[in-house]
Amino acid sequence: MIKEDRISKVTEFNGIEFYKIPENKFKTFTIGIYFCDVLNKERVSSNAMIPFVLRRGSQEYSSSMAISRRLHELYGASFYSDVTKKGEIQMTYFSSDAVVDKYIPESENIFRNLTDLIFGIVTDPFLEDGKFKKDYVEQEKTTLIDLIETQKNNKDSYAIQRCFEEMCKDEPYSINEGGDIESIKSINADSLYDYYRNFYLKKLPIKVFITGEVPDADINYLVDKFKSIPREEIVDISKVGIIKSADPEVNHVIERFNVVQGKLCLGFRSNLAPSDDLYYALTVCNTVFGGGIHSKLFQNVREKAGLAYYASSRMDKFKGVIIVSSGIEISNKDKAMKIILEQLEEIKKGNITDVEFDSAIKTYSTAVNLLKDGQRSIADFFLGQTLLGIKTGLTDFMKNINQVTIDDVVKAAQKIELDTTYFLTAEE
Amino acid sequence: MEVNMGYQIKECKQLGEKVYEYIHPSGLKLIFAPKPGYFEKYASFSVNYGSIDCKFKDLSGEIVTVPAGIAHFLEHKLFEQEDGSVMDKFASLGSNPNAFTSFTQTSYLFSCTDSFDENFKLLMNFVQNPYLTKESVEKEKSIIGQEINMYRDNPSWVTMMNFLNTLYFSNPIRNDIAGTIDSISKIDTELLYKCYNNYYRPSNMVISVAGDLDYNKVIQLVNDNISSKWVNMSAGVAQTIIDDEPALVKEKNVRAKMDVFTPMFMFGFKGDLTGVSPIDIARHQIAMKILLEILFGRSSSFYEQLYNDGLINDSFYCGFESLRDFGFISFEGESNKPEAVVEAVLKHVSDVQKTGIDPTDFNRVLNNFRGSYIKRYNSVESICRQNTGNSFAGLDIYDYFDLYATIKINDVQSILEGSFDEGKLSLTVTEPYN
Numbered sequence: 001m002i003k004e005d006r007i008s009k010v011t012e013f014n015g016i017e018f019y020k021i022p023e024n025k026f027k028t029f030t031i032g033i034y035f036c037d038v039l040n041k042e043r044v045s046s047n048a049m050i051p052f053v054l055r056r057g058s059q060e061y062s063s064s065m066a067i068s069r070r071l072h073e074l075y076g077a078s079f080y081s082d083v084t085k086k087g088e089i090q091m092t093y094f095s096s097d098a099v100v101d102k103y104i105p106e107s108e109n110i111f112r113n114l115t116d117l118i119f120g121i122v123t124d125p126f127l128e129d130g131k132f133k134k135d136y137v138e139q140e141k142t143t144l145i146d147l148i149e150t151q152k153n154n155k156d157s158y159a160i161q162r163c164f165e166e167m168c169k170d171e172p173y174s175i176n177e178g179g180d181i182e183s184i185k186s187i188n189a190d191s192l193y194d195y196y197r198n199f200y201l202k203k204l205p206i207k208v209f210i211t212g213e214v215p216d217a218d219i220n221y222l223v224d225k226f227k228s229i230p231r232e233e234i235v236d237i238s239k240v241g242i243i244k245s246a247d248p249e250v251n252h253v254i255e256r257f258n259v260v261q262g263k264l265c266l267g268f269r270s271n272l273a274p275s276d277d278l279y280y281a282l283t284v285c286n287t288v289f290g291g292g293i294h295s296k297l298f299q300n301v302r303e304k305a306g307l308a309y310y311a312s313s314r315m316d317k318f319k320g321v322i323i324v325s326s327g328i329e330i331s332n333k334d335k336a337m338k339i340i341l342e343q344l345e346e347i348k349k350g351n352i353t354d355v356e357f358d359s360a361i362k363t364y365s366t367a368v369n370l371l372k373d374g375q376r377s378i379a380d381f382f383l384g385q386t387l388l389g390i391k392t393g394l395t396d397f398m399k400n401i402n403q404v405t406i407d408d409v410v411k412a413a414q415k416i417e418l419d420t421t422y423f424l425t426a427e428e
Numbered sequence: 429m430e431v432n433m434g435y436q437i438k439e440c441k442q443l444g445e446k447v448y449e450y451i452h453p454s455g456l457k458l459i460f461a462p463k464p465g466y467f468e469k470y471a472s473f474s475v476n477y478g479s480i481d482c483k484f485k486d487l488s489g490e491i492v493t494v495p496a497g498i499a500h501f502l503e504h505k506l507f508e509q510e511d512g513s514v515m516d517k518f519a520s521l522g523s524n525p526n527a528f529t530s531f532t533q534t535s536y537l538f539s540c541t542d543s544f545d546e547n548f549k550l551l552m553n554f555v556q557n558p559y560l561t562k563e564s565v566e567k568e569k570s571i572i573g574q575e576i577n578m579y580r581d582n583p584s585w586v587t588m589m590n591f592l593n594t595l596y597f598s599n600p601i602r603n604d605i606a607g608t609i610d611s612i613s614k615i616d617t618e619l620l621y622k623c624y625n626n627y628y629r630p631s632n633m634v635i636s637v638a639g640d641l642d643y644n645k646v647i648q649l650v651n652d653n654i655s656s657k658w659v660n661m662s663a664g665v666a667q668t669i670i671d672d673e674p675a676l677v678k679e680k681n682v683r684a685k686m687d688v689f690t691p692m693f694m695f696g697f698k699g700d701l702t703g704v705s706p707i708d709i710a711r712h713q714i715a716m717k718i719l720l721e722i723l724f725g726r727s728s729s730f731y732e733q734l735y736n737d738g739l740i741n742d743s744f745y746c747g748f749e750s751l752r753d754f755g756f757i758s759f760e761g762e763s764n765k766p767e768a769v770v771e772a773v774l775k776h777v778s779d780v781q782k783t784g785i786d787p788t789d790f791n792r793v794l795n796n797f798r799g800s801y802i803k804r805y806n807s808v809e810s811i812c813r814q815n816t817g818n819s820f821a822g823l824d825i826y827d828y829f830d831l832y833a834t835i836k837i838n839d840v841q842s843i844l845e846g847s848f849d850e851g852k853l854s855l856t857v858t859e860p861y862n
Contacts, residue, residue: 025465026806027443064735068727072792076799099799103443135736143741146762149689155581258687258861261577294519303513306567309574327578355520362522369467369541370524373808 006372006394007382010210011223015203015234017386018223021211021378029111029212030097030375031118031222034383035204036237039088039172045144045179046195047204049187051081051092052140056133057126061117070117075104077114079121085177087318088240089387094122097375100213111214115222123201123229131193141184148178152257155424156310159263160325163422166253167267171244173319202232207386209379238389243273243320246419253422262330263424266340268322270315271415274388278415279317280400281408285416286315287360288352288409289344290324294359296343301326307336318388322416330425337421347413350406357406368398435647440826445805447815447825448643452650454658455631459815459825460646461638463808469544469639470808472537473555476634476820477627479605480531480751484666486626491669494623495614496600497572497607500529502620504572506536506554508564514554523547529605531751533820539809544641545649552635552653558624560617569612576606583688587760587858591694594679594854595756598671626666630658634819636812673754675700677854684858690741693766695773695855696758697848701750706822707831709750714831715839716748716847717797720757722789722840723780727796730776739769752821757847766857777848785844790837798832 010018037047061067071077077098084091096118098110126133152158161176168174208226210219246269272282290297290313301311311326328336346352371377372394385392392400439446450458479500483493507514507527518525523540536555540547579585593602606612637646677698701709724730724746734740744761763769804810815825 025463027802028806063732065727065729065732068725069792072727072796074799076796076801076803078800097803099802103802104799105442139736139738142738146690146741150762153583153688156578260580261574292519293515293525302571306570307574309571309578327574329574329577355516359519359522363519363524366522366524366539366541370539373466373468375806 006378010219013227014229014231016206016208016226016229016231018208018219019210019382020214020219021209021375021382022213023211023375024213026100026212026375027103028097028099028375029210029214030095030379031115032209032376032379032383033094033118033122034207034209035092035200036207036387037090037204037235038237038240039085039090039175039177041175041180041183043199044090044175044177045183046187046192047090047092047200048083048144048177048179049137049140049184049192050196050200051083051094052143053132053136053192054094054121054125055079055081056136056140058117058120059124059126060120062126067117067121074110074114074117075099075107077110079118083177086384086387087316088172089237089318090177094118095376109218111218112221115218115225119222119225125196132189132196134189137187137189137192141187144178144184145181148176148181155257155259155263156325156327159265159422159424160323162253162255162424163265163267163323163420164321166251166422167321167420173321201229203235205234205237207383209383211375211379237387243269243271245269245271246417250418251420253420255422255424256427257424259424259426261327262333262426264326264328264333264336265422266324266337266418267420267422268324269417269419270320270322271417272412273320274317274390278408278412281404281412282415283315283317284357284360284364284401284404285347285409285412286313286322287364288356289313289322289347291360292363294356294363296346296356297324297326297340300339300343301336305335305339307332307339311336311340318384333423333425341418344413344416348410350410352406352409357409361401361404364401365398368394368401435643438825440829443802443805443826443829448647449825450647450650452630452654454654454661455663456633456635456650456654456658457819458635458637458647458650459819460641460643461808461811461815462641462643463638463811464640466640466808467541468539468808469541469637469641470537470539470812471548471551471635471637472535472812472816473551473635474533474535474633474816474820475628476532476632477534477623478530478532479603480600480670481627481666481668482600482603483669483671484626485669486622486666487662487664492622494619495607495611496603497605497612498615498619498623499534500606501568501572501612501615502558502623503527503529503534503536504568505560505564505620506558508559509554509557510559514550517550518547521547521550531601531605533817535816537812544639545645548637548646548649549653552650555628556655556658558621560620562617565615565617565620569615572606572612573609576604576609579604579606583686583692583858586684586686587692587694587856590682590684590858591696591758591854591856594682594856595677595696595698597673597678599673599754600670601751629661629665630654631663632665634816636815638808638811676851680854682854682856684856685861686858688858688860690762691764691766691857691859692760692762693769693855693857694758694760695766695770695853696756698852699755699757699847701753701755704753707827709753709821710823710827711831711835711839712843713748713750714797714828714835715843716757718790718793718835719785719840719843720746720748721793721796722785723776724759724773725793727793730772734769734772739763739765739772766855770853770855774848774850781844785837785841787837790840794832794835801828801832
């Protein structure tokens with residue numbers, strides 16, 4: 001159980017875990033239902049299709065329009081479903097929020113009514129001839145394929161995606177959480193419904209998070225509903241995210257599109273996992289490197305050299321990778337790359353000022369405190385911790401960050417290796 | 429000890445919310461919303477001056493025109509002080525500073541979880557003290573140049589700017605908020621100071637604060653950090669001039685090519701709110717919101733039909749934008765047949781005009797918006813933004829809450845006619861190269 005007075009596990013059965021995060025300061029409550037699977041080519045596309053098809057209608061509310069109207073009746077309740085990943089775990093999720101009853105005098109148990117609606121969408125889909133409605137499946141295949149293709153539209157994030165795809169080509173991490181277009185095209189209403197009933201609903205681990213001002217009786221109402229789902233042997237998601245080292249030779253990739261600005265990405269291996277002692281030092285190291293206005297990247301690439309509007313580094317703790325991304329003028333590629341790599345060298349040599357270090361710690365502590373003001377961000381943090389099997393709560397997390405020294409940061413930096421560079425540039 | 433500092437408490441009991449509103453002797457307004465239990469403290473210092481304020485009658489009566497992008501340029505430059513970047517100082521305090529320039533407003537803000545007093549002092553001080561040199565202005569041109577290029581690669585942004593250019597002949601909303609590489613090359617320190625001195629005046633500015641703080645302290649900090657120069661400043665502000673705009677649109681149909689997978693479109697109807705009072709503009713906005721959801725929202729038969737026919741996808745959105753005294757309805761999304769979407773909209777409007785608005789739809793959609801309005805109070809940022817925006821619009825703190833409680837089906841029915849005039853319609857499409 002996670003040590004933290006902010007969250008408690010309500011119960012667990014059949015591979016379904018329920019957590020509550022009570023908090024009275026919000027006007028709303030949230031319900032988040034997460035189905036987890038290991039990222040694998042065989043199931044990734046089918047998994048990704050499920051949230052899109054399910055949102056099209058339940059037995060009781062048989063179309064998106066009907067669902068939308070029901071949400072309106074529940075005073076602007078929201079519902080969305082989507083697919084994402086954390087490291088090498090693919091998650092399909094169903095997320096909802098609504099106003100707490102007391103702010104709307106004439107309302108009647110919005111929580112239970114919303115629970116009924118969501119549970120129906122997730123477990124009792126609208127069927128035609130005993131399977132998913134063919135039109136819904138075909139339309140959502142197009143939706144998902146479009147989403148994958150549209151990832152190319154935003155060149156900044158597409159460059160990051162491509163860098164990871166190149167860097168981790170032989171690892172599950174490179175698998176797009178939306179699946180792949182060929183597999184999606186081969187899906188039909190029969191095969192998908194069969195997969196949904198006999199694998200997705202029966203075998204995937206499920207985590208449910210409820211946040212906000214919700215009476216225990218209402219939480220138990222929701223928990224009881226899940227007892228009716230038939231369950232079998234649950235997929236094991238505990239052994240994911242093997243931390244890999246970089247190959248001895250750096251991989252350089254260039255791709256050309258019709259762009260005005262170049263997008264430069266550098267992918268690094270951190271060689272550290274959240275369970276390692278140096279993990280907190282790595283977190284601070286990343287912040288010093290490129291995690292904010294005081295960071296070496298912002299100060300040197302943007303402020304001093306004027307080369308970029310953005311230059312930052314982001315860490316994926318689930319995979320042990322760090323990615324630097326920057327939007328630059330194409331002719332400045334070599335100059336920018338040099339300055340970026342220099343900043344990491346500086347940290348490895350211990351050239352970190354007190355200002356850089358103190359600002360990093362403060363910025364991180366602010367970020368953690370801000371997390372506590374967001375219902376979904378609190379749930380997301382704890383979801384991550386449960387996936388990693390780590391029992392540290394927010395308070396202890398911050399305590400560990402505050403204990404990091406500059407020497408620790410240098411030690412962590414020395415483990416960081418450049419793996420791949422990716423440059424999205426203009427056509428010749 | 430509570431000092432009578434001339435503040436007013438405004439409350440909304442049903443929401444469980446209140447604010448302290450204080451007018452500083454300089455004319456500057458402070459709005460503070462206490463949020464017990466929150467870790468985040470948020471403060472913004474905003475001026476009712478944005479990208480569309482590029483032609484004005486200055487305080488001496490002279491008509492001045494400045495290059496596009498200057499409000500945004502000024503926003504960037506204010507962070508640079510004689511003793512270094514203000515961003516660094518915020519960073520040492522562990523807070524998150526930011527700023528933005530919109531069509532009608534510039535805001536400087538920070539959020540923090542501790543050291544509120546120091547952060548707040550810093551915010552108030554740098555905004556009151558611009559420091560501009562020739563060198564720093566030139567360097568900023570290259571940084572902003574990269575920002576402009578970043579947006580040029582963004583198909584959504586390009587589509588929207590093209591759309592505004594089809595809708596309007598001369599209204600400065602047609603200009604990119606950041607300007608163009610050419611327009612910003614013409615900016616110098618003299619022009620920047622001119623804009624600052626004419627618009628950044630206390631009676632034209634609002635400070636919004638929200639968080640778990642003591643209101644006495646917040647007011648005291650404002651009293652201690654607004655300069656005597658400001659107290660002694662005259663009450664005048666430059667008057668923005670927006671040249672008369674024809675009622676009809678400039679172009680009906682414009683196409684551009686970019687690297688997109690499915691064509692993106694934006695089309696809409698031009699509208700005019702000249703001479704309408706602030707509260708009536710707000711009522712109009714709410715009525716529009718309700719009308720557009722009934723007609724074209726996710727809960728509408730229109731949306732379901734077009735989605736099933738493959739004419740629109742999840743990206744489809746219809747909204748109403750109002751900026752001071754003009755506005756427009758816009759539809760945006762992706763489609764292989766944008767013209768068919770336009771046709772469908774016109775037909776649907778015509779159909780509903782014949783039958784009128786269904787009271788069940790009205791009540792359902794109204795309840796939806798009542799709830800989503802309440803949700804905004806979860807966020808200190810959202811509260812500050814609303815309070816600032818409402819103040820600039822001439823509205824009181826809880827006017828919107830009251831309007832949601834009193835709006836009637838007739839308010840919606842009456843705007844169904846006259847808002848979708850085909851003469852005021854224009855379409856922009858951004859399509860792939862092949």
